[in-house]
Amino acid sequence: MSKIEQLEREIEKLSRAQLAKFREWFHRHDAAEWDRQIEVDVQAGRLDKLADNALAMHKAGKTKEL
Numbered sequence: 001m002s003k004i005e006q007l008e009r010e011i012e013k014l015s016r017a018q019l020a021k022f023r024e025w026f027h028r029h030d031a032a033e034w035d036r037q038i039e040v041d042v043q044a045g046r047l048d049k050l051a052d053n054a055l056a057m058h059k060a061g062k063t064k065e066l
Contacts, residue, residue, distance in 0.1 A: 041047055
């Protein structure tokens with residue numbers, strides 16, 4: 001049995017309250033991981049082309065305020 005399958009079985013055993021706490025924790029954990037990955041991508045310049053394109057579109061008047 002894989003580690004993921006073991007985790008799935010353990011999660012299925014949680015009470016509603018425990019599952020709610022797990023969801024909250026996982027949401028925070030996942031968001032923090034996303035933030036770390038974005039920071040790595042920014043530092044590596046992987047988002048530069050997207051940012052340059054967005055700025056060019058804005059300067060050309062092709063954007064609108066939200």
